[in-house]
Amino acid sequence: xxxxxxxxxxxxxxxxxxxxxxxxxxxxxxxxxxxxxxxxxxxxxxxxxxxxxxxxxxxxxxxxxxxxxxxxxxxxxxxxxxxxxxxxxxxxxxxxxxxxxxxxxxxxxxxxxxxxxxxxxxxxxxxxxxxxxxxxxxxxxxxxxxxxxxxxxxxxxxxxxxxxxxxxxxxxxxxxxxxxxxxxxxxxxxxxxxxxxxxxxxxxxxxxxxxxxxxxxxxxxxxxxxxxxxxxxxxxxxxxxxxxxxxxxxxxxxxxxxxxxxxxxxxxxxxxxxxxxxxxxxxxxxxxxxxxxxxxxxxxxxxxxxxxxxxxxxxxxxxxxxxxxxxxxxxxxxxxx
Ligand code: TXA
Ligand code: MG
Numbered sequence: 001x002x003x004x005x006x007x008x009x010x011x012x013x014x015x016x017x018x019x020x021x022x023x024x025x026x027x028x029x030x031x032x033x034x035x036x037x038x039x040x041x042x043x044x045x046x047x048x049x050x051x052x053x054x055x056x057x058x059x060x061x062x063x064x065x066x067x068x069x070x071x072x073x074x075x076x077x078x079x080x081x082x083x084x085x086x087x088x089x090x091x092x093x094x095x096x097x098x099x100x101x102x103x104x105x106x107x108x109x110x111x112x113x114x115x116x117x118x119x120x121x122x123x124x125x126x127x128x129x130x131x132x133x134x135x136x137x138x139x140x141x142x143x144x145x146x147x148x149x150x151x152x153x154x155x156x157x158x159x160x161x162x163x164x165x166x167x168x169x170x171x172x173x174x175x176x177x178x179x180x181x182x183x184x185x186x187x188x189x190x191x192x193x194x195x196x197x198x199x200x201x202x203x204x205x206x207x208x209x210x211x212x213x214x215x216x217x218x219x220x221x222x223x224x225x226x227x228x229x230x231x232x233x234x235x236x237x238x239x240x241x242x243x244x245x246x247x248x249x250x251x252x253x254x255x256x257x258x259x260x261x262x263x264x265x266x267x268x269x270x271x272x273x274x275x276x277x278x279x280x281x282x283x284x285x286x287x288x289x290x291x292x293x294x295x296x297x298x299x300x301x302x303x304x305x306x307x308x309x310x311x312x313x314x315x316x317x318x319x320x321x322x323x324x325x326x327x328x329x330x331x332x333x334x335x336x337x
Pocket of ligand 2: 139140148
């Protein structure tokens with residue numbers, strides 16, 4: 001199959017909507033990362049997403065909508081708490097898990113009786129949803145296990161020959177996937193941190209639980225609250241190791257480990273680093289780190305080094321999402337300096 005990449009014109013958006021209506025898959029920009037979109041209510045269309053990504057079959061999709069009205073028929077109950085979150089943070093980088101209605105195929109929910117719903121803010125994604133006339137299931141548009149793509153070129157690198165069309169809507173604003181919160185548990189629980197912070201969620205919900213898997217590795221036989229937690233994630237080809245400590249200690253460690261190594265550091269540290277280096281944002285700005293992290297992980301592979309030493313970010317606010325993704329890309333390997 002030849003994979004076309006088209007700039008996000010009206011005509012291209014129309015084309016994407018037609019493909020989705022007819023049960024096909026399209027690479028689409030959102031404000032978080034690019035997604036692989038298909039009709040969420042068409043099980044065989046969703047099946048094609050699993051095939052294109054090489055995604056484990058029990059890992060459910062996020063269903064994207066463009067208006068609140070579309071949600072009523074997708075859920076058993078639209079809880080008051082979800083409505084409050086929606087009012088404050090939608091459209092935006094937040095996904096809410098609720099009990100699903102029979103209209104959502106088991107293929108989409110990975111066999112679960114819940115469904116993850118998000119209303120994205122990206123104008124192209126919103127237009128495609130409206131024009132195709134169906135909710136769109138869309139996981140991140142990477143091959144399963146790789147860093148999520150934040151531009152159309154990275155989608156093409158992973159999906160060339162696997163899907164018909166990619167719509168190029170430029171660079172993604174947030175750079176990391178949406179925050180995932182479940183309202184299907186007794187107490188609201190954060191399953192994946194993202195652009196909407198725990199503090200922002202608590203403003204609406206009161207105290208929330210943070211799933212143990214957000215900051216640590218799941219035990220061998222532990223049950224995952226979210227199937228995605230079980231699988232290897234965001235890993236570039238290079239081996240990543242996180243170094244935790246101040247800039248001075250970080251630089252000192254690097255200067256005694258120069259053989260076949262590269263650094264993943266902050267912009268304000270770059271000048272002091274004596275090995276090949278890729279930067280990810282400023283040391284005091286988590287949002288700039290979020291925006292750069294996945295690109296930086298892909299760029300590290302181009303250094304030709306075997307090991308990348310990543311300087312550990314803050315885990316406050318949006319930093320929790322940055323730390324969560326970096327931890328997974330490092331296979332949880334952290335050295336305390
Ligand atoms: O920002 C995003 O959320 C992007 C863009 C494209 O919207 N999408 C995205 O999808 O990150 P994906 O499939 O890469 O990640 C969805 C995560 C997975 O870890 C999955 O296991 C979890 O959400 N998830 C989906 N439905 C769930 C459910 N019903 N219960 C628990 N976890 C669920
Ligand atoms: Mg993903």
